Amino acid sequence: MILLNLFWSFFKIGFLAFGGGYGALSLIQDQIVNVNKWIGIEEFLTLISISQMTPGPIAINSATFIGYRIAGVQGSILATIGVVLPSVFWIFLILKILKILSKWIDTAEVFNALRLGIIALILSATLRIGIESINSVFTIVTAVSAFYILYKFKLSVIWIVFGTGILGVFWSFFLPL
Incomplete structure (x- = not known):
């Protein structure tokens, strides 16, 4: 059951984490600290520091670390797959939609608007982690x-x-x- 919970938690993070790793920090904190209580806030802040110092995206590093900590190698693999899998879905979906919409609208304006939402996610994560740190x-x-x-x-x-x-x-x- 814990393996399914790891996969599902990180799948939700990957599915909603627009804006890359910094945009995902609030979601990661919510899922692993607040909802599932797998680690405390101090360990979460340490996890973020370690994820920053190691190569690779924050969300993937976090999923791998938490998965391993909770359920060993299997947990690490499932959490990592869970956080990566939605990206594949989003890429294909967005490419299809952009191909259709590019006939009628300026897609550059769509991306300009999306940036504002991503900035909000990054600022939210910065404030939450900053206040705790x-x-x-x-x-x-x-x-x-x-x-x-x-x-x-x-x-x-x-x-x-x-x-x-x-x-x-x-x-x-x-x-x-």
Whole structure:
């Protein structure tokens, strides 16, 4: 039963996760933390950090990790298939619809409108995870500094992840709370 639940939960995430991994974060959090209670919010935040540092999409990395944690290799495989399978469906459906609609409308305008919904999903995930992650003055300063550096200097995200990780190790080792 747990294997079916893993597959179904990640299938729903994959089916509704428009906007890529960042758009899926709210859905992933809802399914694995709130609905199924497979992990707590702290472990979820760790999962997001790990998913960011490993190659591949966030949703797939999350599905693989949670599936493995809950039901071993079988769970990992079924959760990953569950999150990927809807994408195949959506791609074929959208291509069919666009082929039909392109005769009557400017499909570029459709994508422009879709971007607004995707931006809303990404902002929602950012706010939910940001609120859960900010628990001290150190985390506020680190988050604002990282954002400023990314925005002002267009530094690679890799350097931000590496730098904030080193800063976190330094802070916890030398200045424990």
